[in-house]
Amino acid sequence: MELKRENVLIEALPYMQEFYNSIMVIKVGGNAMVSSQIMEDIIKDVVLLRYVGIKPVIVHGGGPEITEKMERMGKKAEFFQGLRITDDETMEIARMVLVGNINTKIVSLIGVCGGKGIGLNGHDGRMILGHKQAAKKVVVDGVETEVDIGWVGECEVINPDVLHIVLENGYIPVISPIAVDAKGNALNINADIVAGDIAAALHAKKLILMTDVSGLLRNINDPESHISRVTLDEIDHLIAEGIIQGGMIPKLKGAAVAVQNGVDRAHIINGSVSHSMLLELFTDQGIGTMVCNLEKPKDRL
Ligand SMILES: Nc1ncnc2c1ncn2[C@@H]1O[C@H](COP(=O)(O)OP(=O)(O)O)[C@@H](O)[C@H]1O
Numbered sequence: 340m341e342l343k344r345e346n347v348l349i350e351a352l353p354y355m356q357e358f359y360n361s362i363m364v365i366k367v368g369g370n371a372m373v374s375s376q377i378m379e380d381i382i383k384d385v386v387l388l389r390y391v392g393i394k395p396v397i398v399h400g401g402g403p404e405i406t407e408k409m410e411r412m413g414k415k416a417e418f419f420q421g422l423r424i425t426d427d428e429t430m431e432i433a434r435m436v437l438v439g440n441i442n443t444k445i446v447s448l449i450g451v452c453g454g455k456g457i458g459l460n461g462h463d464g465r466m467i468l469g470h471k472q473a474a475k476k477v478v479v480d481g482v483e484t485e486v487d488i489g490w491v492g493e494c495e496v497i498n499p500d501v502l503h504i505v506l507e508n509g510y511i512p513v514i515s516p517i518a519v520d521a522k523g524n525a526l527n528i529n530a531d532i533v534a535g536d537i538a539a540a541l542h543a544k545k546l547i548l549m550t551d552v553s554g555l556l557r558n559i560n561d562p563e564s565h566i567s568r569v570t571l572d573e574i575d576h577l578i579a580e581g582i583i584q585g586g587m588i589p590k591l592k593g594a595a596v597a598v599q600n601g602v603d604r605a606h607i608i609n610g611s612v613s614h615s616m617l618l619e620l621f622t623d624q625g626i627g628t629m630v631c632n633l634e635k636p637k638d639r640l
């Protein structure tokens with residue numbers, strides 16, 4: 340049954356009260372940014388959050404766009420367990436796409452939609468300090484060898500000071516998943532992992548991961564097999580069973596880090612469905628997959 344318009348607004352009231360003044364980290368994946376219309380809808384929702392007293396922080400991805408740019412430059416994109424193998428030239432391209440292009444576009448769109456965006460990455464205020472990941476061990480024809488995945492980073496520390504400053508002044512921070520090491524080198528980090536670390540460091544109320552599927556599916560080919568709630572203790576099991584694969588692995592890992600460190604709940608939702616974030620946050624019926632601690636009640640507050 341369709342709710343009357345006034346009822347939809349009233350249904351939102353307890354959620355708005357609960358979320359007032361809280362920080363929400365929203366990760367927008369490259370696959371959720373499928374069209375400029377979808378992107379605009381996502382940004383309008385983020386600006387709306389700000390106007391109802393929530394403090395949104397955007398972390399963006401852009402994997403598909405980095406791959407496209409690499410291919411146009413005659414370079415093959417290669418991945419190791421979902422992480423892009425990042426040589427010097429790939430790092431250059433990743434910075435160009437993430438910081439130079441996607442970040443700027445999101446900040447500009449926030450302005451057009453009536454908000455105040457500010458673009459940041461790990462170099463700003465040394466916000467995301469990390470180190471290069473160690474070479475990975477693989478077995479080829481029974482022989483163990485090492486694969487260097489290049490400038491792929493791991494977060495060591497998040498310095499959230501700069502984020503608190505901009506949030507307190509009414510800005511919406513937009514963060515590219517680039518970290519900096521002790522020598523000032525740029526590092527490429529998966530955006531889901533950065534979003535989880537940032538949510539943890541900010542003690543955010545929620546982490547929202549927007550992608551191109553409506554959350555976790557038990558069978559990736561069957562949309563009916565949707566899983567609406569996952570507790571922390573189930574995640575490793577779902578990965579080991581092969582139910583969670585590819586790009587979903589860092590999402591669940593990012594969600595787990597956030598929830599282990601005090602974020603109430605993480606939600607994986609389909610960003611390519613218009614205004615999915617508003618439906619997830621302000622209506623009684625959630626639409627994605629919620630990740631939480633076992634002891635949390637089943638509601639979505
Ligand atoms: N169990 C699962 N349920 C849903 N999606 C899954 C699952 N396992 C793997 N995936 C894949 O994860 C993808 C989302 O990750 P990714 O492509 O990295 O998105 P984004 O660019 O939004 O971060 C989905 O499109 C889907 O193909």
Ligand SMILES: CC(=O)N[C@@H](CCC(=O)OP(=O)(O)O)C(=O)O
Pocket residue numbers: 367368369370399400401402403405421422423433491492516527528529530531586
């Ligand atoms: C190390 C690593 O893999 N970094 C990612 C960073 C961008 C990203 O995570 O984008 P999505 O959220 O769209 O997947 C990459 O180079 O693709």
